[in-house]
Structures are given as structure tokens and as C-alpha cells.
Amino acid sequence: MSIRKLAVLLVLGGMAAIPALAHGPHSLESMAMPGATKTTSSSRATVSPAQLKPGKPQAMLIFVRDGRGRPVERFALQHEKLMHLIVVSDDLTFFDHLHPQYVGGGRFRVTANLPASGSYTAFADYLPQGGSPQVSALHLQAGSGSTASVPLTPDSPLSKRAGDLTVTLKLDSGSIAPGRQTPLTFFIKDGNGNPVTDLQPYLGAMGHLVVIRQSPVLTAADYLHAHPEDQGGHSMGAMAEMHHTHGERQQMAGMDQMAASQKAEPGSVSFKTVFPGPGTYRLWAQFQRNGKIITADYTIAV
Ligand SMILES: [Cu+2]
Structure with missing residues (x-):
């Protein structure tokens, strides 16, 4: 078995513990805080492409749909932006903070640059008009191989x-x-x-x-x-x-x-x-x- 195939299997194996697997490996149900009152059904975001080349700026589209699968058309500003996208490597050593541009029909366009081969997670943070704040975790892959989550040592001094x-x-x-x-x-x-x-x-x-x-x-x-x-x-x-x-x-x-x-x-x-x-x-x-x-x-x- 190739290393790449193994990595994909590992990723899928890890996903099994998470709800919403049925929506595909690059889509996770947005999670709300316990006890929060929801004014709309929860939305979910997907990203395409989720497989990118390392070290090269590439355009991605993020598609936000409501609980019934219809595009979410209207978003409210949060901290001056319609969407904040926080991209990290899965070992949390790489960080980028992007602001995707809304292009209509529930779609946002953004250019991401994943510096090296490995697995990444992009957190899309947005507020559907009249709804509650949503965070969707989007899983991205640059090249092949996963980015092992090595234990991090707390900083001292800070x-x-x-x-x-x-x-x-x-x-x-x-x-x-x-x-x-x-x-x-x-x-x-x-x-x-x-x-x-x-x-x-x-x-x-x-x-x-x-x-x-x-x-x-x-x-x-x-x-x-x-x-x-x-x-x-x-x-x-x-x-x-x-x-x-x-x-x-x-x-x-x-x-x-x-x-x-x-x-x-x-x-x-x-x-x-x-x-x-x-x-x-x-x-x-x-x-x-x-x-x-x-x-x-x-x-x-x-
Ligand atoms: Cu932001």
C-alpha cells in the first residue's frame, strides 16, 4: 500500500468518530455551543478543491448551505468581514488568517497557500443573516502525507x-x-x-x-x-x-x-x-x- 493511500485511510479512520461523515471527508456539521438558542437550522460549509499543491497559492471556493442543503444567500458582518478563515496545519505549527470574498449564491472565494505537504484544517467563521455564529472545520490536503500531531510543549516564558x-x-x-x-x-x-x-x-x-x-x-x-x-x-x-x-x-x-x-x-x-x-x-x-x-x-x- 502506498504511503499516500495509508494516509488517506488514516484520515478517514480518524473521521469516523465525528458526526456528519455522511457529508464527506471535507465537510463537518457546524457545531453549536450547548444551550445556545438557534434561530435557524445549522448550516454547513464545504470546500473545493480540498486537495491542493504545496507551496503554491491556489483559489478555493467555500460553499455554505443550510440544514436542508439550500445555499445560504445572506451573511452578516462579524468584525468587519463576512467570513473569517483560519488555516492551520494539523500539528498547529502553521497559521494563516484569511478573509474570503463573497461571490454570491452561498459561495466564497479565497486564495490559500499551504506551505508544505501535509494535512491542514481551515476554520470558516461566519454568521448567516438572522442566524447564529457558525464555525465549520474544513479539512485540506497539500500534496501527500498527513501532518502528525506531535505533542506541543507549553511555552515558558510567554x-x-x-x-x-x-x-x-x-x-x-x-x-x-x-x-x-x-x-x-x-x-x-x-x-x-x-x-x-x-x-x-x-x-x-x-x-x-x-x-x-x-x-x-x-x-x-x-x-x-x-x-x-x-x-x-x-x-x-x-x-x-x-x-x-x-x-x-x-x-x-x-x-x-x-x-x-x-x-x-x-x-x-x-x-x-x-x-x-x-x-x-x-x-x-x-x-x-x-x-x-x-x-x-x-x-x-x-
Ligand atoms: Cu478574520
Whole structure:
């Protein structure tokens, strides 16, 4: 048996534990949080092609259908975009954050570039108009072979170089437990060690945080998408609390100034998230400064 055939069998074997296998290996039922009230039947996304060449930008189409198989025609903006697509290698070493373009009829077009042969997962994050936020895990293959999920070692210290900045994640170790609101605060310093206070809004907030749990087969349940809370942020439902976690801006105007300055130190951006269970998590924090996006990545144990 060829290595490639074996890899395909391994992938299919891994998929068997997951619902919605009947929809094909590249389609997973979108997963909702327990207890969330659904206003529409759940939708699902598929991707074509799911087999790509490594190291080469290639166009893909993502097709979103409702529970009855009809195209979802209308989407609402979330954080300034109709769809966020987070692409990771299955070992969570590669990360890309893309914004597919809606081309109508439930279809989004995006150009992906998978750097090396192996297996990847793309998390499509979108909000059907009048519905609830959805995450679909789309499985992609570049060349042949799977990307083994090797155990990741938690980072210590939690300081990362990102461009010419240093981004340090501060965790209150006593508060990291599954199922509990966990504050995640990033301190951003320039090359001289001074706090960076001139971050620019990125996707309508002072930062963007993606959290993914390491898993032999990644599913939508392993994905947490977090943004700092918008200024004067509206209240969110229980499901939104889980998917789009709250954070505080480092700079706020007018009446909020005093309250904000008590909460946030200069050069810091805070998020809150709820880790759904114990495990090893990868975090990618993104900020914008001088028109450039910087990404700092971390591994933590919960
Ligand atoms: Cu995005």
C-alpha cells in the first residue's frame, strides 16, 4: 500500500468518530455551543478543491448551505468581514488568517497557500443573516502525507518576538481552568522596551486572538475566535460569549476613559476566554501597527 493511500485511510479512520461523515471527508456539521438558542437550522460549509499543491497559492471556493442543503444567500458582518478563515496545519505549527470574498449564491472565494505537504484544517467563521455564529472545520490536503500531531510543549516564558516588537502573554496561573472565564492579557513593547501605545484598530478592535485546542482530528469544537470587546460593546448571547470572547481596549474615549485606565495598563490588550476542557492550546494574537499586522503565537496547557 502506498504511503499516500495509508494516509488517506488514516484520515478517514480518524473521521469516523465525528458526526456528519455522511457529508464527506471535507465537510463537518457546524457545531453549536450547548444551550445556545438557534434561530435557524445549522448550516454547513464545504470546500473545493480540498486537495491542493504545496507551496503554491491556489483559489478555493467555500460553499455554505443550510440544514436542508439550500445555499445560504445572506451573511452578516462579524468584525468587519463576512467570513473569517483560519488555516492551520494539523500539528498547529502553521497559521494563516484569511478573509474570503463573497461571490454570491452561498459561495466564497479565497486564495490559500499551504506551505508544505501535509494535512491542514481551515476554520470558516461566519454568521448567516438572522442566524447564529457558525464555525465549520474544513479539512485540506497539500500534496501527500498527513501532518502528525506531535505533542506541543507549553511555552515558558510567554514572551514572543513579533517583527520589531516583543509581545508577552500574562496569565494568572490560578485562574486557568476549563469552563471558567480566563483573562488573557498581552503586553506589547517596542525594541527599546517601551510600552507600545500606538496600536491601530484591526478588524474593528485593538487586537484579534485565535485559540485552538490541539487534537488528533481538529473539529469546530477545538476553535475559539476572540476579539477585544468593541468600544461600548453590546451585550452578547451565551453562544457569542463562547465564540467571540470579550476583551478591553487599551484606549477609550470620553466617559469610559477612567474605567478603562483602571483595567488596562499602557501597551496592553486584554481578552477573556473560556477554555472548553483540559488540553494543550495554541494562541495566535494579532495586532496592527504602522499599517502592518504582527502575529505572536503561544502554546499553553490548561
Ligand atoms: Cu478574520
